Every structure is written in structure tokens, then in C-alpha cells.
Amino acid sequence: MQNSIAIGAACALILATSAAAAPVSDAAQIRALEARFADSVRAKNLDGIMRVYAPGVRVFDVSPPREYDGIDAYRADWGAFLSGVGGSLTFTLSDLNIETGGDLAYSTSIQSWTWNDPKGASHSLTARVTDVYRKRGGAWRIVHEHVSVPVDLMSGQGDLASAR
Numbered sequence: 001m002q003n004s005i006a007i008g009a010a011c012a013l014i015l016a017t018s019a020a021a022a023p024v025s026d027a028a029q030i031r032a033l034e035a036r037f038a039d040s041v042r043a044k045n046l047d048g049i050m051r052v053y054a055p056g057v058r059v060f061d062v063s064p065p066r067e068y069d070g071i072d073a074y075r076a077d078w079g080a081f082l083s084g085v086g087g088s089l090t091f092t093l094s095d096l097n098i099e100t101g102g103d104l105a106y107s108t109s110i111q112s113w114t115w116n117d118p119k120g121a122s123h124s125l126t127a128r129v130t131d132v133y134r135k136r137g138g139a140w141r142i143v144h145e146h147v148s149v150p151v152d153l154m155s156g157q158g159d160l161a162s163a164r
Helices: 002-021 026-042 046-050 071-083
Strands: 053-060 089-101 104-116 122-136 139-148
Touching: 026 046, 026 089, 026 104, 026 122, 026 139, 046 071, 053 071
Parallel strands: 053 139
Antiparallel strands: 089 104, 104 122, 122 139
């Protein structure tokens, strides 16, 4: 009886150890990166936000200028945005779809922000985001980001609510 209990305990330990050692999928790693990003945005943590980007990131953002080349340029953009938030910042990331292959991956998502500026005026934005990731040294980082909103071509006005 004691041998059966010992063998059962040993089998359970082996199964638990092998399950704990199972590699995390690339998609799960990217999903975790996006969750850390979302938490950092909500906390207005600029350093946390920037940790998801590679040093040579290239970004086509929703606001001018047309593009940002490199982490320093994009950090300045995020810093300017965060300094314009007068209180809490609500951020949601939804419809996250991830495709991986080797050391490259991409995702699409819908990202929505609501905030008040320092004067108390309320603002909101819902954007479409496409991220391209590269895995280096076992870690995924965003190497290219494209943020956009639909535009009414007749009026030239962007749809900042971006409903389906």
C-alpha cells in the first residue's frame, strides 16, 4: 500500500514538473506582452509602455507626424500624450488576433482610450492597431506599429469612435 502511494505521488510530481516546464507558446507570450502594455497605459507608466517596443521601432501613429523612427521618437510621442492626460485614463484592448511564425509575428486589435485633459475636457478614441513583433534573445518586442482610424473620404473626417 505504501509503495502504491509513493508511486502515485512520484507520478503526480513528474506530471506537475513536466507541466510547469512546458514552454509557453509564442502567441501566449505576445498576449502577455499586450496585457503588460495595457496595464502600463492605464497606469500612465511611460517606462512600462516603452518596454514592449524594440529600439529601432517604426510607428505610423494616428496623430501627426506621419511616422516615428526609433524608440526615442516614439517615447517622446507617448510622453506628450500622457502629459496631456489630466486624470485617469481608461484603456481597453479587444479583438486581439495573433499570428506567429518563427521569430516574426503580427497582431491586430482594437484599442480604445478615454481621458480628460488638464482642463477637464473629456476625450475618447477607438483605433485599429496592427503590431509586428520580432523575437530576439527569447523575448518578443514590437518592431513596427500602425495605428489608424477609418476616414470618411467625402468629408475627410476621421471616425474616432470607430464603431463596426
